[in-house]
Amino acid sequence: MENKKVILVCGGAGFIGSNFIHYILEKYPDYKVVNYDKLTYAGNLNNHKKIENNPNYKFVQGDIVDLEKLNEVIKENKITHIINFAAETHVDRSIHGGAKEFVLSNTLGVQMILDAVRFNEIEKFINVSTDEVYGALELDDENIFTEETPITPNMPYAAAKAGGDLMCNAYFKTHNVPVIVTHCSNNYGPYQFPEKLIPFFIFKILKGEKLPVYGDGLNIRDWIHVRDHVKALDLLLHKGKNGEIYNIGSDNERSNIELTKYILDYFDKSEDMIEYVKDRPGHDRRYAIDATKIKKLGWQPDYPKEKFKQGLKETIEWYLDNKDWVEDLWKKKDEMNKFQEDFFTKKQ
Numbered sequence: 001m002e003n004k005k006v007i008l009v010c011g012g013a014g015f016i017g018s019n020f021i022h023y024i025l026e027k028y029p030d031y032k033v034v035n036y037d038k039l040t041y042a043g044n045l046n047n048h049k050k051i052e053n054n055p056n057y058k059f060v061q062g063d064i065v066d067l068e069k070l071n072e073v074i075k076e077n078k079i080t081h082i083i084n085f086a087a088e089t090h091v092d093r094s095i096h097g098g099a100k101e102f103v104l105s106n107t108l109g110v111q112m113i114l115d116a117v118r119f120n121e122i123e124k125f126i127n128v129s130t131d132e133v134y135g136a137l138e139l140d141d142e143n144i145f146t147e148e149t150p151i152t153p154n155m156p157y158a159a160a161k162a163g164g165d166l167m168c169n170a171y172f173k174t175h176n177v178p179v180i181v182t183h184c185s186n187n188y189g190p191y192q193f194p195e196k197l198i199p200f201f202i203f204k205i206l207k208g209e210k211l212p213v214y215g216d217g218l219n220i221r222d223w224i225h226v227r228d229h230v231k232a233l234d235l236l237l238h239k240g241k242n243g244e245i246y247n248i249g250s251d252n253e254r255s256n257i258e259l260t261k262y263i264l265d266y267f268d269k270s271e272d273m274i275e276y277v278k279d280r281p282g283h284d285r286r287y288a289i290d291a292t293k294i295k296k297l298g299w300q301p302d303y304p305k306e307k308f309k310q311g312l313k314e315t316i317e318w319y320l321d322n323k324d325w326v327e328d329l330w331k332k333k334d335e336m337n338k339f340q341e342d343f344f345t346k347k348q
């Protein structure tokens with residue numbers, strides 16, 4: 001039987017953190033989870049309505065930059081493991097809205113957690129990061145991102161994430177802090193804040209509005225179901241080797257236009273609903289992840305490339321079936337509008 005674990009989940013009120021908490025509480029009835037989240041515009045406690053009375057779950061509002069509070073929460077709850085999802089995550093905001101918050105949470109915040117790990121009895125810390133730190137591939141590049149690919153981020157979001165990842169490496173080498181860094185590709189699934197492409201397009205269709213596609217629509221992302229991502233993180237929590245980087249991806253490259261057409265197809269809408277808009281500055285052409293290393297450790301996606309359409313259909317249906325969740329979130333639409341409506345729907 002597994003030793004009991006008390007996991008501090010930083011950023012557990014966001015998209016992936018919420019899915020991770022649900023997965024862990026379901027799979028390990030003797031584990032405890034403390035969700036530590038600042039509740040930025042992207043944090044949503046409605047994600048946890050079904051578990052808020054679970055005795056193994058607790059929420060604490062806090063900022064990862066606040067080391068004193070982190071130390072207090074770790075000691076009070078006898079935390080054994082930490083996983084960090086807390087970050088500013090919206091690329092467009094990092095470009096058009098300023099990068100300061102990104103550096104604070106994504107770089108400085110990670111360094112604060114590393115200090116907390118260093119001076120407390122923490123068995124393992126996983127810093128959840130992104131394939132965007134590797135920069136961009138060309139459409140015809142044969143070599144895709146491995147763990148050895150140099151870190152060459154092109155956007156403020158990715159650069160701030162890379163700063164956190166490099167700190168993890170430095171703390172492992174210098175202080176032997178038990179840390180793992182993961183680089184995952186684009187996630188889809190339930191509970192994603194609707195400024196991100198898939199839920200954003202679903203809501204646009206429901207409102208009868210056109211779907212703004214950047215540039216020529218041929219940029220490629222490597223899509224993974226969020227459930228497969230959290231399964232990989234669960235494996236690393238138990239079997240990952242300290243000081244290592246692990247790529248996570250399910251070999252599912254899709255161009256933005258292909259993805260957009262799948263969503264339109266589901267709603268039986270025509271391609272006339274697509275509106276090509278001015279490209280995002282510094283828009284990376286292609287991401288593609290080589291996940292051989294984590295597969296060797298025993299992970300396989302439940303939604304590989306051939307099941308993408310099914311995963312997407314289930315995701316769309318989740319948003320349609322959870323109108324309350326959507327409507328509560330829709331109250332925050334002004335914050336979305338600042339960044340989304342301005343940049344997507346105004347004539348460029």
Ligand SMILES: NC(=O)c1ccc[n+]([C@@H]2O[C@H](COP(=O)([O-])OP(=O)(O)OC[C@H]3O[C@@H](n4cnc5c(N)ncnc54)[C@H](O)[C@@H]3O)[C@@H](O)[C@H]2O)c1
Nearest residue numbers: 011013014015016038039040042043063064086087186187
């Ligand atoms: N979404 C993706 O496709 C994807 C892909 C690869 C990696 N990632 C990484 O996974 C992590 C989670 O992404 P997500 O999509 O769930 O993000 P999200 O934006 O949905 O959630 C982020 C959460 O972090 C919280 N937060 C932000 N700053 C904080 C701070 N300083 N202190 C405490 N909490 C804070 C927010 O309130 C929110 O609940 C991020 O680190 C992101 O870089 C995301």
